[in-house]
Amino acid sequence: xxxxxxxxNAHYIRFTHLRQIQINHGDSDKPAxxxxxxxMFDVNMVAGQAAVDRFxxxxxxxxxxxxxxxxxPQVAAIETAKQSSVDTVLYAPTWAGFFGDSDFxxxxxxxxxxxxxxxxxxxxxFRPHSFTERNPELAQAAERIRAMLRADSETSHRxxxxxxxxxxxxxxxxxxxxxxxxxxxxxxxxxxxxxxxxPMAMVSANTxxxxxxxxxxxxxxxxxxxxxxxxxxxVLDELxxxxxxxxxxxxxxxxxxxxxARRSYASDFVTALREEVFRR
Numbered sequence: 340x341x342x343x344x345x346x347x348n349a350h351y352i353r354f355t356h357l358r359q360i361q362i363n364h365g366d367s368d369k370p371a372x373x374x375x376x377x378x379m380f381d382v383n384m385v386a387g388q389a390a391v392d393r394f395x396x397x398x399x400x401x402x403x404x405x406x407x408x409x410x411x412p413q414v415a416a417i418e419t420a421k422q423s424s425v426d427t428v429l430y431a432p433t434w435a436g437f438f439g440d441s442d443f444x445x446x447x448x449x450x451x452x453x454x455x456x457x458x459x460x461x462x463x464x465f466r467p468h469s470f471t472e473r474n475p476e477l478a479q480a481a482e483r484i485r486a487m488l489r490a491d492s493e494t495s496h497r498x499x500x501x502x503x504x505x506x507x508x509x510x511x512x513x514x515x516x517x518x519x520x521x522x523x524x525x526x527x528x529x530x531x532x533x534x535x536x537x538p539m540a541m542v543s544a545n546t547x548x549x550x551x552x553x554x555x556x557x558x559x560x561x562x563x564x565x566x567x568x569x570x571x572x573x574v575l576d577e578l579x580x581x582x583x584x585x586x587x588x589x590x591x592x593x594x595x596x597x598x599x600a601r602r603s604y605a606s607d608f609v610t611a612l613r614e615e616v617f618r619r
Contacts, residue, residue, distance in 0.1 A: 340612075344376040352379055360615055365527025366390055366411060366595065368555040369441060372527075373397035378405065382615055384608075386411040386530065387597040389556070396556065407615070410597040412605040414534040418516045425538065425579040427462040429518035430484075431511075432542075433526040434468035435477055443525035445542035446471065446480040451568055452522060452542070453484050457491050459575060465501040466514050468526075520578045522564070525555050533557075533592040538578045538585075540564055560584065560591035 341348055342364045352359055361380040366372065366389070373393045377383050383406050385391065391408070394401045432449055435442045445452065446467065456463050465484055472478045488499040505514060511528060515521070520538040523529050532539055540562040543551035548563050548570075562574045562584060577583060599607050 341380070344371065344374050348376075358616065358618065360384065360612075362612075366530045367525060367527040368393065368557050369443070369525055370397060371441070373399050375399050377401055380405065382407055384409045384611065384615070387593070387595045389530075389595040393556075407611060408597050409608050409611040410599045410604055411531060411534075412608040413512070414531050414596060415601060415604040416512045417531065417534045419535055420519075420537045422519065425461070425519040427464060427518050427520075428456050428578070429464040429466065429514050429521040429523075430456070431464075431466045431514070431521060431523045431526070431528055432468065432471075433524040434470040435474040443544055444468075444471075444474075444477055445522075445524050445544040445564075446477045446484075448542065448544065448566070448568055449480050449484050450487065452564075452571070453487055455568075455571055455575065457487070457495075459579070460495075460497075461579075462497045463488055463499045463501070464505055464514050464518055465499070466505045466509075466511065469506070522578075529557055529561070530595045533588065533595055536585075536589060536592065538562070538582050539588070540574050540578055542566075557591060557595060560587040 340360045340362055342362060359380045361377060361383045366386040372390070373396065378401055385406055385408055387408055387410070391406050430449070430453060432446045433444050435444050453463055453465065465488060467481045471481050485501050488501045491497065492499050500509065500517065515532055515535055518537070521532050522540045522542065524542055524544060529539065529541060541558050542564045543566050545566060548565050551563055552558050562577045564571050564574050
């Protein structure tokens with residue numbers, strides 16, 4: 340079983356007498372989630388129909404028999420929305436990626452994003468990607484945001500979560516469950532957060548909104564912030580007040596995460612995995 344499409348997987352793929360199963364480590368609309376490398380496995384276990392359609396979106400032909408929809412067992416621990424008010428917002432920007440065409444991070448706009456949330460009296464959970472420190476520019480931006488939250492905590496006494504607490508002591512699901520809404524980038528956590536049914540916005544960090552929605556289908560069911568943050572106040576109104584996109588978001592949850600019952604979500608995955616492992 341493989342959790343990514345790393346080049347070094349080839350050292351094992353060459354043993355053709357073994358059954359090769361790709362389970363991947365997340366589901367997102369990033370190009371890496373539709374790599375041609377998926378064709379070399381005996382089966383690719385994916386979360387929902389969106390992962391199947393994504394290959395066609397990127398022009399990658401993968402025979403349907405090589406893909407099996409099994410859900411995302413991790414989301415079974417994500418709590419669904421219990422209140423209509425939005426008091427706590429999770430800001431979870433991604434990292435810069437290995438190449439320029441995979442840099443979807445909004446951290447360059449992060450201070451303005453967090454500043455607008457603070458101006459509205461929101462409690463903020465700040466959890467940047469664990470690889471953020473690999474890029475000096477983004478690392479510095481993240482540190483400035485931590486400083487903002489530290490200063491606001493001292494004056495407003497709001498219980499912002501950031502630094503060691505939010506980035507090490509709490510898991511990402513803990514952050515999901517403590518929040519009422521999320522602002523994020525192109526990332527697998529967007530797909531996972533769909534399970535919560537809570538409002539969510541994505542930041543179009545390096546292109547216009549129309550092109551962003553075309554490139555990343557999950558954004559069509561969410562609120563999108565333009566790269567200059569010109570529509571950010573109206574997006575915040577949607578997140579915290581009107582939420583006119585709720586029905587579209589619920590449909591996206593089924594499309595991206597499959598239609599599995601909560602009580603058996605994880606066990607259904609284990610059953611499917613056993614069937615693939617012992618298939619002859």
